[in-house]
Amino acid sequence: MNSFFARRYVIQGIFIVIALIIVARLFYIQIIDKSYLLSANNNVLRKVVIYPARGVIFDRNGQVLVQNEPVYDLLVTPREVKDIDTALLCQIIDIDMQGFVNRMEKARNHSPYRASIFEKQLPATTYAQLQEHLYKFRGFYVQNRTVRSYPDSIAPQVLGYIQEVNDRDIERSNGFYRPGDYIGASGIERSYEDLLRGQRGVRNQMVDALNRPQGIFMEGKYDTLAVSGDGLVSTLDxxxxxxxxxxxxxxxxxxxxxxxxxxxxxxxxxxxxxxxxxxxxxxxxxxxxxxxxxxxxxxxxxxxxxxxxxxxxxxxxxxxxxxxxxxxxxxxxxxxxxxxxxxxxxxxxxxxxxxxxxxxxxxxxxxxxxxxxxxxxxxxxxxxxxxxxxxxxxxxxxxxxxxxxxxxxxxxxxxxxxxxxxxxxxxxxxxxxxxxxxxxxxxxxxxxxxxxxxxxxxxxxxxxxxxxxxxxxxxxxxxxxxxxxxxxxxxxxxxxxxxxxxxxxxxxxxxxxxxxxxxxxxxxxxxxxxxxxxxxxxxxxxxxxxxxxxxxxxxxxxxxxxxxxxxxxxxxxxxxxxxxxxxxxxxxxxxxxxxxxxxxxxxxxxxxxxxxxxxxxxxxxxKDSVKAGQxxxxxxxxxxxxxxxxxxxxxxx
CATH class of the missing domain: 3.40.710.10 (DD-peptidase/beta-lactamase superfamily)
Known part of the structure; x- marks a missing residue:
């Protein structure tokens, strides 16, 4: 009889300990660890990829041969696009209605639920105008990029150029590159791609129901910084x-x-x-x-x-x-x-x-x-x-x-x-x-x-x-x-x-x-x-x-x-x-x-x-630009x- 009561207390004790562990874990998840809150709030958070600046290329005397200048990609998540002023958007980014339809169809084919590029490389003047009206275009948002600029317009065969990655580039990179990334296609840009490209970062941005930014989630605790690419000193004079x-x-x-x-x-x-x-x-x-x-x-x-x-x-x-x-x-x-x-x-x-x-x-x-x-x-x-x-x-x-x-x-x-x-x-x-x-x-x-x-x-x-x-x-x-x-x-x-x-x-x-x-x-x-x-x-x-x-x-x-x-x-x-x-x-x-x-x-x-x-x-x-062959x-x-x-x-x- 005594042994029965002893076993009962042991079993009760085990259940009590398990219950305490579960309570403690829930307390940690809900009160202390915010990572699960981050996951639960994905519907109001936007993961914005931060693209690094490619390394600057200098001549042997320190004069700039290749530098970066800012541009802006307009991205769209087709499922979120509702009741937008299509005519105004077309006017701002300077495309016609057929161009809008073609771009939306391409985005839906990519994924109705994931963001993809709607229009590439908008200049700063267009971005400034677009930013004033962006709240009217639900499902659209802007992503900062940089492109190459050549101050003296010299040595193109040496310096090379960059282009958007293709499927083969993505496969050979073991997942480093993603659709929409750029890669060195010729010249030094290609030979030193691993050094010039840098490392992407991510910013978790809060937005409201009207797609308006509401600040950075948890003061950037879960963000990762972009790392700029290495600069190169060319031998050229x-x-x-x-x-x-x-x-x-x-x-x-x-x-x-x-x-x-x-x-x-x-x-x-x-x-x-x-x-x-x-x-x-x-x-x-x-x-x-x-x-x-x-x-x-x-x-x-x-x-x-x-x-x-x-x-x-x-x-x-x-x-x-x-x-x-x-x-x-x-x-x-x-x-x-x-x-x-x-x-x-x-x-x-x-x-x-x-x-x-x-x-x-x-x-x-x-x-x-x-x-x-x-x-x-x-x-x-x-x-x-x-x-x-x-x-x-x-x-x-x-x-x-x-x-x-x-x-x-x-x-x-x-x-x-x-x-x-x-x-x-x-x-x-x-x-x-x-x-x-x-x-x-x-x-x-x-x-x-x-x-x-x-x-x-x-x-x-x-x-x-x-x-x-x-x-x-x-x-x-x-x-x-x-x-x-x-x-x-x-x-x-x-x-x-x-x-x-x-x-x-x-x-x-x-x-x-x-x-x-x-x-x-x-x-x-x-x-x-x-x-x-x-x-x-x-x-x-x-x-x-x-x-x-x-x-x-x-x-x-x-x-x-x-x-x-x-x-x-x-x-x-x-x-x-x-x-x-x-x-x-x-x-x-x-x-x-x-x-x-x-x-x-x-x-x-x-x-x-x-x-x-x-x-x-x-x-x-x-008009839509004709995409060059990869x-x-x-x-x-x-x-x-x-x-x-x-x-x-x-x-x-």
């Missing part, structure tokens, strides 16, 4: 970039200038270009389609995607690799009768008779004959078959960064083209081919293709006497000024430093001594070492090329200028490079005014590529621009 773009106006081609000691890119021009502000705002889709269809291909990034025969500038690489291979030295001399004879009476001509020519003179005078003999020694006189000797020659070129991407911090870089020996074996149907079968390679013609970035990097290698750092466009990341490790690595080009001296001497004489091919662009008080080139183009006018670095000792700039369909390198590309080098080193330009005016004023665009002017339409637009950059990349030919007759400067 804004003033030099502005000048380079001005010099390349009405021309097709590229300018790439590199600081040899660091690999930092000082100027990067792809011409034809466009105003990056065209890729912002409600007319972005229309502007994009116009740019995509422009015959001058402004969306095509020529410095890293175009591939050309380098022409006479390739003789610099040929001279270096031949010395390293031991087939020539600084004293090696060949007689130039005005051309190099090969095969069965064929001739690769020079434009002049140079007579006895050593290595230095061959660079100074750009002698084709010298490099015909040099290439023949590389392929025919090394005690092995042509294909095997060619493979060794090709391997030496790859150490100069040719034939594969250099690794610049931009997406979609191309690597150019250096055919493998198997390519020629298949072409000729036999392995018994010799130097005469592809002699045009000796002077940078034929099937050889390199990008303008690789051209500039060759000059950086020569300036450094044998090494380079990967060319890059971001100098420092965030407040700590972080530099990526891959851009600190010193990469050797496979040629000993001692072999650079005669090549550099020849380049110096080409610019600074009578009889050189580029004496018209010499710079007072600066010893610039340069090399001209005129690349034969079977599809039209020849391409003008000029490579240089300066000064000779302790070089500060290496540059490559490529102007399509312009003619002589010394006439067109040389002056552009000379002005940019002098501007960078002396902050002045002393080239005769008549030469400057000729460069500034000439129009070298092909007649078949008349540029269609793209004007930025006023915002907001009255595969924008992919389409641009399909515009392959590989220029090559196998003719061996050419004009040298």
């Amino acid at each position: 804004k003033d030099l970039q502005v000048l380079a773009e001005r010099l390349m106006k009405n021309k097709l081609g590229s300018v790439v200038a590199i600081e040899p000691a660091t690999g930092e890119i000082l100027a990067f021009v792809s011409s034809a270009s466009y105003d990056p502000n065209l890729m912002v705002g409600r007319e972005r889709g229309n502007n994009y389609m116009k740019l995509l269809n422009d015959p001058t291909k402004p969306m095509f990034i020529r410095p890293i995607q175009a591939s050309y025969p380098p022409g006479s500038v390739f003789k610099v690489v040929a001279a270096l690799t031949a010395q390293q291979a031991g087939v020539i030295n600084a004293q090696t001399s060949f007689y130039c009768p005005g051309g190099y004879r090969y095969g069965r009476g064929a001739i690769m001509r020079c434009t002049h008779v140079d007579g006895a020519t050593d290595l230095i003179k061959s660079i100074q005078r750009s002698c084709n004959t010298y490099y015909g003999y040099t290439y023949a020694r590389m392929i025919d006189s090394r005690g092995m078959s042509g294909p095997k000797a060619y493979d060794l020659w090709r391997e030496s070129l790859t150490k100069f960064g040719l034939g594969s991407p250099l690794g610049i911090d931009l997406p979609n870089e191309k690597g150019g083209f250096i055919p493998e020996s198997a390519w020629y074996t298949k072409r000729y149907g036999s392995e018994k081919w010799r130097s005469s079968y592809n002699i045009s390679l000796s002077i940078g013609q034929g099937e050889l293709g390199i990008t303008p970035l690789q051209m500039a990097n060759i000059m950086a290698i020569v300036a450094n006497r044998g090494f380079y750092y990967r060319p890059h466009l971001v100098k420092a990341i965030g407040e700590k000024g972080i530099v990526k490790d891959e851009y600190r690595e010193k990469i050797h080009a496979g040629v000993d430093a001692k072999y650079y001296d005669p090549v550099i001497e020849g380049m110096s004489r080409a610019v600074n001594m009578a009889g050189g091919t580029a004496t018209s662009v010499r710079i007072p008080d600066i010893e610039m070492c340069g090399k001209t080139g005129t690349v034969q183009n079977p599809h039209g006018e020849n391409h003008a090329v000029f490579f240089a670095f300066a000064p000779r000792e302790n070089p500060k700039i290496a540059i490559a200028v490529f102007v399509e369909n312009a003619g002589y390198g010394g006439t067109w590309a040389g002056p552009i490079a000379s002005m940019l080098v002098e501007k960078h080193l002396k902050d002045t330009i002393t080239l005769p005014k008549y030469i400057q005016d000729r460069i500034y004023n000439v129009n070298l665009l092909p007649k078949t590529a008349k540029k269609e002017e793209v004007k930025q339409a006023p915002s907001p637009a009255k 595969t924008a950059q992919a389409k641009a990349n399909k515009q392959e621009y590989f220029v090559h030919h196998s003719q061996v007759r050419r004009r040298n400067d």
